[in-house]
Amino acid sequence: MLTAFYSWVRVLCRERAVALSEQTRVIRKTYGLQPYYMKQGNWVPKEPLTTTSPSANLDVFKGKTLAVIGYGSQGHAHARNLKDSGLNVIIGLKPDSRSVATAVEAGFEVFDPAEATRRADVIMIAVPDMRQAALYRDDISPNLGDGGKCLLFSHGLAIHFGHIVVPEHTSVAMVAPKGPGHLVRSQFIKNPPEGTPALIAVHQDADGCARDIALSWAHGIGSTRAGVFETTFKEETETDLFGEQTVLCGGVSALIKAGFEVLVEAGYSPEMAYFEVLHEVKLITDLINQRGIPGMRFSISETAKWGDVSVGPMIIGDIKPRMRQALSDIQDGTFVAKWKKEYDNGLPNYNRLLAEDDGSLLERVGTHLRAHMPWIPKVNTGGTQAQAVFKG
Numbered sequence: 536m537l538t539a540f541y542s543w544v545r546v547l548c549r550e551r552a553v554a555l556s557e558q559t560r561v562i563r564k565t566y567g568l569q570p571y572y573m574k575q576g577n578w579v580p581k582e583p584l585t586t587t588s589p590s591a592n593l594d595v596f597k598g599k600t601l602a603v604i605g606y607g608s609q610g611h612a613h614a615r616n617l618k619d620s621g622l623n624v625i626i627g628l629k630p631d632s633r634s635v636a637t638a639v640e641a642g643f644e645v646f647d648p649a650e651a652t653r654r655a656d657v658i659m660i661a662v663p664d665m666r667q668a669a670l671y672r673d674d675i676s677p678n679l680g681d682g683g684k685c686l687l688f689s690h691g692l693a694i695h696f697g698h699i700v701v702p703e704h705t706s707v708a709m710v711a712p713k714g715p716g717h718l719v720r721s722q723f724i725k726n727p728p729e730g731t732p733a734l735i736a737v738h739q740d741a742d743g744c745a746r747d748i749a750l751s752w753a754h755g756i757g758s759t760r761a762g763v764f765e766t767t768f769k770e771e772t773e774t775d776l777f778g779e780q781t782v783l784c785g786g787v788s789a790l791i792k793a794g795f796e797v798l799v800e801a802g803y804s805p806e807m808a809y810f811e812v813l814h815e816v817k818l819i820t821d822l823i824n825q826r827g828i829p830g831m832r833f834s835i836s837e838t839a840k841w842g843d844v845s846v847g848p849m850i851i852g853d854i855k856p857r858m859r860q861a862l863s864d865i866q867d868g869t870f871v872a873k874w875k876k877e878y879d880n881g882l883p884n885y886n887r888l889l890a891e892d893d894g895s896l897l898e899r900v901g902t903h904l905r906a907h908m909p910w911i912p913k914v915n916t917g918g919t920q921a922q923a924v925f926k927g
């Protein structure tokens with residue numbers, strides 16, 4: 536039975552590879568040639584931002600120094616992609632940072648964040664959101680000079696919720712790849728090269744260049760190979776938090792954990808439960824990603840389709856009021872205020888809840904089973920973010 540399962544998995548993986556290359560072409564066509572795109576529910580007759588866009592090039596960075604402060608998941612990907620695009624990139628890290636050695640090994644000059652800010656024309660703040668305000672106050676703000684520099688973010692939280700207020704003489708913009716940093720890097724170095732879609736936004740434009748800088752940065756990290764959408768700091772921050780809390784990370788994890796526990800508590804083997812409610816999630820979500828929900832249903836059995844439409848809504852129940860509550864907590868700042876309080880208290884609940892899941896039966900069974908799945912890329916998650924190499 537397991538052999539049949541694995542051959543089924545291989546067929547799906549092959550299918551995924553073909554569909555992915557088709558998807559890339561479709562994205563290029565849609566974003567590159569379509570004269571209209573959807574913005575806030577309306578079709579906007581505006582030039583999409585892609586490699587075909589006249590301003591999507593690297594000219595704006597000629598003779599300039601780009602600093603990436605932080606060399607973690609996003610930081611290492613932006614820095615390495617921009618360097619490979621031929622740009623002059625330096626890294627800002629605390630002298631005792633465990634990321635320094637990895638950045639030096641990748642060929643970067645590393646300075647403390649204050650010195651990197653002084654030397655750079657464009658500065659990407661790529662440290663965790665809750666550490667950005669102190670970094671800005673202590674190291675960046677005193678070294679911005681009289682203007683002419685541009686600050687970039689890959690998520691709008693610190694600016695949107697007012698943790699950082701930048702003087703008017705300095706531009707502030709965003710380049711937010713829609714994917715984890717490791718994907719930003721692995722897509723860029725694929726053969727043939729691919730990219731991760733990104734959002735850009737301008738918060739304040741001191742000298743009329745902020746949009747060009749954001750678009751060119753997105754181009755340098757490879758995002759125009761996929762597609763770049765323009766948004767606002769408010770829209771990116773609120774939708775990003777909502778998506779990760781309710782569906783992508785929070786919703787999916789909670790659904791998997793509950794499904795696993797119900798099966799195991801009913802006496803089924805943890806290995807079977809793992810395959811049924813965790814392993815296959817990727818196979819199904821890949822199909823949804825490539826084709827939408829009806830396209831996924833094209834590949835599943837009639838029985839699975841009937842279970843999907845008749846039992847799925849009953850399991851989820853009336854979830855929208857709770858989702859609206861989560862959205863409202865994001866919009867009025869409640870979520871971020873609680874998160875900041877937890878951070879300032881030394882993260883006791885954060886660490887406890889993560890540790891509970893790390894030690895769970897689901898994770899112990901998964902670790903064992905994944906060790907026997909040679910087709911799943913093995914990643915060292917014990918070192919720094921920048922040391923982990925993702926091939927998938």
Ligand SMILES: NC(=O)c1ccc[n+]([C@@H]2O[C@H](COP(=O)([O-])OP(=O)(O)OC[C@H]3O[C@@H](n4cnc5c(N)ncnc54)[C@H](OP(=O)(O)O)[C@@H]3O)[C@@H](O)[C@H]2O)c1
Nearest residue numbers: 605606607608609629632633634661662689690715716920
């Ligand atoms: N993770 C993602 O894929 C992702 C996706 C979209 C947007 N973002 C956004 O990208 C930003 C960075 O997040 P991340 O997840 O990439 O962070 P991360 O992986 O946790 O990286 C943290 C890096 O910042 C360094 N660092 C921490 N505090 C610092 C300080 N005060 N001065 C200098 N360096 C410092 C760390 O050094 P040490 O190694 O010494 O700790 C490490 O190199 C955030 O705004 C986040 O919302 C992230």
